[in-house]
Amino acid sequence: MMFGSLFYNFWAALCTFAVYFIWAVQDPFAYPLPTIGVSLVVALIGFIAMFFIRAFIGYVLYTPENIAYSEGNPTSSVETFNSEQQQFVPQNERTTVEFEEDNTEEIAKVVRTMLHGQEGAVSK
Structure with a gap:
């Protein structure tokens, strides 16, 4: 079971887009369209990576039901x-x-x- 909802993925995509865009715009020779295009690709990678992060957090926080086992039957x-x-x-x-x-x-x-x-x- 995954932790959280799909909105976490959108927030991760937004954050990765913003971080890469701000980092890429600092170059004085940066062109607008390639910078935005690469930022969108990085946002897509952040969106997909968040699925794995949510699955890992859900795996770590998962608590199974306590089942008592006996060795006989x-x-x-x-x-x-x-x-x-x-x-x-x-x-x-x-x-x-x-x-x-x-x-x-x-x-x-x-x-x-x-x-x-x-x-x-x-x-x-």
Whole structure:
């Protein structure tokens, strides 16, 4: 990914044009059209060179996402990384003991409390 936008390239072209033009005009025998023509070529070179500079700056400033790798099973590290980012735990990761602990009456009581806006705490 490149750093900045295309406007950086235009600024680089403008600066290189101005610097070369000022440097070339100091010659007392300089002709106007060749000086402007060469300055435009130098501006084009500055414009193209800025792509490489922006790519280099983007490469230097790039920070990849932190992925935890395990040496045993490479797919398990990706799954644990994905599960850490998710807010909800998929149902296939829950054990049957957890399903047995869920009491339907308790769940119904919680739903009723939420629907009716009662402030009473529900405990297991």
